[in-house]
Structures are given as C-alpha cells and as structure tokens.
Amino acid sequence: MDLLILEDNEDDIFLIQAAIKEVSNGMEIVFARNVEEANSLLTQAIADRTLPKACLVDLRIEGGVSGFEFLENVRSNPEAKLIPLVVFSSSDYVVDIETAYRKGANSYLVKPFSFSALVELVKSFEDYWMRQNNLPPAFRGES
Incomplete structure (x- = not known):
C-alpha cells in the first residue's frame, strides 16, 4: 500500500478517487472510513512489512474517534511512528492546524473547493510524498 486515507465522507472519497x-x-x-479500520489496516501493514509511504487523515470523522486521535495512535506506535501523516481537512481553523501538528502531523492541507484544484493538489502530493520524499528502508520493504 502506498497511501492509507482516513476519510468517512463518501462524496470526498469519490472525488479523491477521481x-x-x-x-x-x-x-x-x-x-x-473510521479510525478503528485505519488502525486495523495499519496493524496488518506492520505485520506484512508493507507500511504506507504516507497517511492522508481527515480530522472530522462521524460518530467516533477523531483524526486527531489517529495521529496520536500512530505516533505512539514504535513500528508506525515514522509514517508521514498528512492532514487533509476542510477546516482552516488555526486551532485545528496547531493541534494537528502538536499531535504529530507532518503536513496540513485544506481540502479545495473545486475539482480542478483537488487534481492539482493530488498531483503535487503524489510528486512530493510518493516520489521525492526519501523514506527509511522499512517503507521500501527493506530491513
């Protein structure tokens, strides 16, 4: 898996996939679609030695644990703590941005309003996080 995306909004999932x-x-x-599922997928990735190159994390998850708690979970896991965590939220509130960084985010992106802007953002994201960013050997399937 290259990218684990924590997102519960089906419309956003559709747009991100497109x-x-x-x-x-x-x-x-x-x-x-929720933090429990993300934690389970991450646990399996650790067991399979197929850590994602990054996680894209929405902060506002309906009916349960928030993206903030997922950030904390990843950062407190010795086998996952180096995974780049990129928040992808509709919130541009300073308190959310500051809290995300305090809880371990490496980057904070605000969801754009237009599809064309989303396409450009995804293009930039993939170029940096999937191609240019150098990851430790464990992320490349090496020991």
Missing part, C-alpha cells in the same frame, strides 16, 4: 485516477501513476490507495 482526482487520483486522473493524475496518478499507479499509486496503491487504501481507504479507511
């Missing part, structure tokens, strides 16, 4: 399909060169994406 944008990725438009610009991606085979990025393997897995969606989790």
Whole structure:
C-alpha cells in the first residue's frame, strides 16, 4: 500500500478517487472510513512489512474517534511512528492546524473547493510524498 486515507465522507472519497485516477501513476490507495479500520489496516501493514509511504487523515470523522486521535495512535506506535501523516481537512481553523501538528502531523492541507484544484493538489502530493520524499528502508520493504 502506498497511501492509507482516513476519510468517512463518501462524496470526498469519490472525488479523491477521481482526482487520483486522473493524475496518478499507479499509486496503491487504501481507504479507511473510521479510525478503528485505519488502525486495523495499519496493524496488518506492520505485520506484512508493507507500511504506507504516507497517511492522508481527515480530522472530522462521524460518530467516533477523531483524526486527531489517529495521529496520536500512530505516533505512539514504535513500528508506525515514522509514517508521514498528512492532514487533509476542510477546516482552516488555526486551532485545528496547531493541534494537528502538536499531535504529530507532518503536513496540513485544506481540502479545495473545486475539482480542478483537488487534481492539482493530488498531483503535487503524489510528486512530493510518493516520489521525492526519501523514506527509511522499512517503507521500501527493506530491513
């Protein structure tokens, strides 16, 4: 898995998938619709030694644990704590941005309002996080 996306909004999932399909060169994406599912997928990735190159995390998850708690969970897990965590939220509130960074986010992106802007954002995201960013050997399937 290249990218684990924590997102519970089906409309956003559809748009993200469409944008990725438009610009991606085979990025393997897995969606989790709640924090429990994301934690389970991450646990399996650790067991399989197939850590994602990054996690894209929505903060506002309906009816349960928030994206903030997922950030904390990942950062407190010795086997997952180095995974780049990128918040992808509709919130541009300073308190959310500051809290996300305090809880371990590496980056904070605000969801754009137009599909064309989303496509450009996905293109930039994939270029940096999937191609240019150098990850430790464990993320490349090496020991």
